[in-house]
Amino acid sequence: xxxxxxLVTSIIAIGLLLIGTSDPIRNIRKSTxxxxxxxxxxxxxxxxxxxxxxxxxxxxxxxxLICIDPGHQExxxxxxxxxxxxxxxxxxxxxxxAAGVATKKPEYVLNLEASTVLKHILEGKGxxxxxxxxxxxxxxxxxxxxxxxxxxxxxxxxxxxxxxxxNPSKTGAxxxxxxxxxxxxxxIYEESxxxxxxxxxxxxxxxxxxNGIFQRDDLTGxxxxxxxxxxxxxxxxxxYNEDRLMSSPEYQRKLMxxxxxxxxxxxxxx
Ligand SMILES: [Zn+2]
Numbered sequence: 001x002x003x004x005x006x007l008v009t010s011i012i013a014i015g016l017l018l019i020g021t022s023d024p025i026r027n028i029r030k031s032t033x034x035x036x037x038x039x040x041x042x043x044x045x046x047x048x049x050x051x052x053x054x055x056x057x058x059x060x061x062x063x064x065l066i067c068i069d070p071g072h073q074e075x076x077x078x079x080x081x082x083x084x085x086x087x088x089x090x091x092x093x094x095x096x097x098a099a100g101v102a103t104k105k106p107e108y109v110l111n112l113e114a115s116t117v118l119k120h121i122l123e124g125k126g127x128x129x130x131x132x133x134x135x136x137x138x139x140x141x142x143x144x145x146x147x148x149x150x151x152x153x154x155x156x157x158x159x160x161x162x163x164x165x166x167n168p169s170k171t172g173a174x175x176x177x178x179x180x181x182x183x184x185x186x187x188i189y190e191e192s193x194x195x196x197x198x199x200x201x202x203x204x205x206x207x208x209x210x211n212g213i214f215q216r217d218d219l220t221g222x223x224x225x226x227x228x229x230x231x232x233x234x235x236x237x238x239x240y241n242e243d244r245l246m247s248s249p250e251y252q253r254k255l256m257x258x259x260x261x262x263x264x265x266x267x268x269x270x
Contacts, residue, residue, distance in 0.1 A: 057264065058126025064267050065128040067154035069145050069221070070115035071161040071231075072097035072108035074136035081143050084184045084223035091220055093141035098164030100243040107162050107237060108136055110246060114234060115160045117249075118256040125264055130154070146224035155270075156195055156263065159221060159231035162246060164238040171242045172209040173255075175200055176231040179217035184224075189215075191228035199230060199262030206258035209235075232259060 073094060080090035097107030112133070119129050130152055132145040140148070149157045163174065177192040178185030185192075196213045203210050216222060222229055234255060235242040245251050 057268075061126035061264065061267060062128065064155045064270070065130065065152060066122055066263060067130050067132065067149040067152060067157045067227075068115045068119055068122075069132040069149070069157060069159040070108070070111040071159055072106075072111060073133065073138050073140065074106075074108060075139070077139055077141065081141050081220065083218065083220045087184075087223070091142075093143075094139075098162060098237045100237045100247065101168065102240045102243040103237075103247045105237075105243075105247060107164070110162055110234075110237070111160045112136065114246075114252050114256055117252050118158065118160065118259060121253075121256055121260040122263065125260060127263070127267075142220035143224040146221050146226075146229075149229070150224075150226040154227050155267070156191075157225060157227055157229035158259065158263070159229065161231060161233050163233040163236045165236060166238070168238050168240065170236050171239045172211040173203060173235050174211045174233040175213045176216050176219065176222075176233065177213060178219075178222040178225070178229065179215045182215075182217040182223070185217070185222055188222075188225055188228045192230055195228060195263070195266045196230045198266045199232070199259055202258045202262035202265065203255070206254060206261075208255055208258055 074096065076096040077093040078095075079093050081093045083089045083091050097111070099106050100110070103110075112135075115131060116134075119131060122129050130149075132140055132148050145159075146157075159176075163170075175196045177196045178189050180186075180189045180193075182189070193213070200210050200213055219231070221231070235246050237243045237246070246255075
């Protein structure tokens with residue numbers, strides 16, 4: 001009987017000892033901790049790779065100068081200027097642009113808001129950026145804006161505008177480029193067109209409604225330009241919903257990000 005008690009006590013003691021050393025929950029925690037660590041390490045490697053790419057891109061991007069032209073200004077100037085160097089054809093120097101049907105915001109305000117967002121994104125990518133204006137109370141004609149970019153030897157000019165029509169249901173962005181066989185724009189058509197196509201692709205990828213790329217031979221800002229240029233009409237201020245959308249900081253950021261991504265891809269081929 002005494003021997004039997006000793007045996008039972010020993011078995012219980014050994015059992016307790018085993019339970020103490022093999023805590024199943026602790027073991028599970030240990031193994032997931034290991035998995036977590038491994039996962040984190042992988043993430044870190046990906047981050048490093050990404051950082052490396054960003055750094056490499058920004059080293060490439062800093063070779064390029066982009067001129068942003070926020071369309072219009074507070075007070076239009078109806079004095080005339082030639083639509084091209086030496087042209088007898090004349091148009092007002094610059095107008096104050098459209099206005100939002102819902103927001104009542106003037107186009108020159110919207111254009112500068114969006115241009116400023118674009119500037120920050122491009123600078124974040126490493127590009128050098130100049131703007132034709134950073135306030136509303138200026139008087140810079142369309143030819144003067146083009147000459148400004150020519151003098152700076154910009155690698156690309158991005159003109160930011162918004163559309164307006166009598167038809168309030170019309171929506172969508174458009175990209176305008178110089179005319180292929182334009183008397184004044186032959187030499188800048190090709191690069192402008194390539195850039196516009198890449199930007200258009202990025203805009204569509206980003207879920208932006210784009211109506212297309214349109215050549216224009218009547219825009220003073222194109223005809224005076226010696227450097228490639230694209231003009232983005234962001235959407236229609238004459239459409240209630242699109243007008244409000246264009247004024248939303250989230251949408252401005254999304255739209256300008258697609259344009260910046262397009263520019264970056266264009267310059268990667270240079
Ligand atoms: Zn405009």
